[in-house]
Amino acid sequence: MLRHSWMLPTWALLGSLAAGCGASHSHVTWTEEPPRREEAAVAKKSAAEEPHPPSALQDPKAFAARYPNPALCEAAARRLQGQSREEGWAGLKACIEYTPFTQLKALLGRAWAEDLRVRPEGASLIARVVAQRGGSVSGELQALQQQRIPIFSLSSAMDRPDTYKGRYVLLRAQVADQRTEGERPTVWLVEHSLSSVETNAPVGYGERSDTLSSYSGDLDGQTQFTGPGRIGGTVTNRQRTDRVATRRHFDNISDETGREALGRLPQADPFLETRRDYVILARFDGMRMMSGGADTEEEAPRIPVLTIVSYHPPHPLVVY
Known part of the structure; x- marks a missing residue:
């Protein structure tokens, strides 16, 4: 009996061990803050490794190739204009020369008005955009004159040659x-x-039908010239129908x-x-x-x- 009095139950022994472990590790926290200095260094290194966008002045073709459509290219050139007017103008020229640029309204907008007025290649860029839009010169000249762009028609110059000479x-x-x-x-x-x-161009399914009707017999009667008699013969009636689907x-x-x-x-x-x-x-x-x-x-x-x-x-x- 004395020997058994020193023996503790198994559950009591486990409980004391658990309590002891909890007391010895009470200083450990499981929500540690990440090392901010290391993250900042990694982010700085990643930014340094990213390639800079190509310069519109140095490589205009590569600059235009970065954008999927001319509208985004022109918007990027406008953003560059805030940093450098020369860089922005080079970007616009790249958009017009290396993309199917047809945004005449954006070109004639307030952002590029001063450049179009003072730069010698401005009129040629406008002519190029007009050509890329299909070359409907009479209609485009109206838009140019609404924006006070000094480009005129041949008929106006011929009517008043002294006024338009040199323009x-x-x-x-x-x-x-x-x-x-x-x-x-x-x-x-x-x-x-x-x-x-x-024009009406034929498209789709075409339908055609022919109908032929024939009648024969004799006719008794009397005419003023031939007198009484019998007339025989055949009468034929032909009809034709065509149906074609067309599109304007x-x-x-x-x-x-x-x-x-x-x-x-x-x-x-x-x-x-x-x-x-x-x-x-x-x-x-x-x-x-x-x-x-x-x-x-x-x-x-x-x-x-x-x-x-x-x-x-x-x-x-x-x-x-």
Whole structure:
């Protein structure tokens, strides 16, 4: 009995051990704060390893390639403008040259108004965007004049040559001929306008049916010329029905306006092909007497003379 009095129950022994463990580790906390210095160092290292976006001045093509559409590219160029006006303008040029840029309203907005006014390449960028929008020059000139952009039509320059001499004109034209006068090559320009023509194009299922009816017999009677008698014969009736499903289709047609001009080039340009439409930006130099007319004749035929600044092939689709 004495031996058994020193033996404790198993559950009591476990309980005392648990209590002892709890007392010996009471200083341990399980919600320790993360090492902030290490996280800051890792974040700084990651930011340093990220490549910087390409500079629009150094690599304009790479700058434009970063954006999935022209609108985002123009917005990025506008953000750059706040840091550097030169960098922002280079970004805008990259967007126009390396993306299908048709955002004429954004280009003519307040952000780029000053650059378009003072930079010499501003008018050429506008002409390029007009070409990329399809080359509907007459409609685009209205938008330009609403924003007070000094680019005018060929017809206005021809009506008042003294007022528009030395100013920019924008026209859609084809080259009819190329010649060299002295040391400067000259092209004969035939102005065109863009219009839309509606047609019905057949699509889907077509149906066609033919019906043939034939009747035969004899007819008894009397006529004034032949008297009594019998007339025999056959009567045939034919009907034909066609059914075709059509859809309205609109085609862009380039037509001559009747106005022509002489365009001067600084040097011969093999890429300015004949019988092909171009959107042409030129400086109006005045009217010139055509061959065969006398200087004293008031009604002698005259032709406008232009100095070609830039030209751009128009996109086949028109952006409205």
